[in-house]
Amino acid sequence: MFGIPDPYIWVAYLLIIALAGACILYGLVNWNRGEGDLGS
Amino acid sequence: MAVDPLVTGLVVVGYLLMIIGLGIYGYRKTKVAEDYMVAGRNSHPLVIALSYGATFISTAAIVGFGGVAASLGMGLIWLTVLNIGVGVLIAFVVFGKRVRRIGKKLGAFTFPDLMGKCYNSPFLQYVSGIIILLSMPIYSAAILIGGARFIEVTLGIQYTTALLGFAIIVGLYVVFGGLIAVMYTDAVQGAIMAVGMGLLLVLTYIKLGGVTVAHTALTGMSDLVPAALTAQGHMGWTAMPAFGSPIWLTLVTTMVLGVGIGVLAQPQLIVRFMTARDDRSMNRATLIGGPFILLMTGVAFTVGALTNVYFYQNSGEIALTAAGGNIDSIIPLYITSAMPDLFVIIFMLTLLSAAMSTLSSLFHTMGTALACDVWGRGRACALSLRANKRGILIMMIISIIVALLLPGSIIARATVIFMGLCASAFLPAFINGISSKSPCLIGAKASMLVGAIIWAIWTAFVHAAESGAIGLSQLIFGAPSVLGQPYSAINPLVVALPISLIVMVAFQIRHNRNLKIE
Known part of the structure; x- marks a missing residue:
């Protein structure tokens, strides 16, 4: 894939993109959650 | 450097003026101990994310580990998987929110203070402070050495002068501006780093003819791997090393697991969570943190490996040979040889930012550990601004002395040592304490x-x-x-x-x- 034959490498690349995407998604979904949650 | 020394000097002066300006802003905003120690527990999500990321990523991560990728190949990208998955997603979502809530509830100001209050044990606060004071100066000294060597090469300033100047400039804004100054300067430095690393990736692929062309060329170079590395399990720069081989063990246990997991127990990063106002700030910071780390180590490790293609196409040598066998020289050599003059200046600021943001956080963490958790523990002066400023000043001087005593080759090793000790000693007790x-x-x-x-x-x-x-x-x-x-x-x-x-x-x-x- 993209000139990288070893799946152990391109899977890692897919994972870093997916994880960065997960961070973005988590931030967007929870954008307004937890406001003023000053501690239990 | 090929760029005009006058232009370089002017850019550096402008950069330092901006940093000093932010230091003054932090000084004016700091009124009480809570401002100085945990930035008033009211930081903006963007500042939290960029400060965390810029503190996390030092010069060693870009130049040192980028050089390792040039030598060992793209397998190092598994460290980026852990950097984002563990260092951002788990750290922010699982641990960060708990740390923030518990820190606020218990009124904790530092990592050792948090440990002591979670377990209701002044002894644990004291011991955590001692471990920080014993291990962190080696790491801060390594960052100082790396920064001073870089300034020596790029600006032509004598090494000892560069080391002293670098430490004093960073020390000044940390001492006077506290964590507010540290985090605001970190945020600006983080933004510079993101621009620098983003451009580096784009320019590298343009230089090498595109994504697939560059990777295919690197794959085709597998027969050029030095025999000594092949014997230890190296299978080419776009392949993982042979399973269980010495290189595989070093890559997986030291680089990927050692650094990837070690990040969870670093006191200077954990304190960032205590600066958030609410859980909403943490949610929003997560959005920025993941892509930021992708731009840092993801780019450094990819470009690091691809430098082999550039050097082979231009000089007939692999990167390690072109750099005279010195791993730490590969990235700087690539930048000065392959990149346009303007980018050389941008990358210089990127590395300067990476070094300063990590060093400022280390000075702050060590100084507050000394004043609040060890020397002043249980006394009124633990939260005195004057005592903490003196603590930071003392630890800055100790870091300079250690840096002058340590050999230059210690940089990458000191990073791994510090992270390994922190994780081994702190991580289980820390997770248990907040859970x-x-x-x-x-x-x-x-x-x-x-x-x-x-x-x-x-x-x-x-x-x-x-x-x-x-x-x-x-x-x-x-x-x-x-x-x-x-x-x-x-x-x-x-x-x-x-x-x-x-x-x-x-x-x-x-x-x-x-x-x-x-």
């Missing part, structure tokens, strides 16, 4: 002790990379490592952390059982 309703104090003490001792023994007598340099094993047993392959290639953290974790869990289970009986 359990009734955390077991004896278990925390035992876990920290066992983790630190096993880590120290493995470092001094087994892990060849350190035991060979320390020399104790050679002196007592007549060999650099008392155990042969594969054990001598396994990082101390991989051995010490699971045992430290088992100790913590066992004590906590017994503690919970006793509570039920009572």
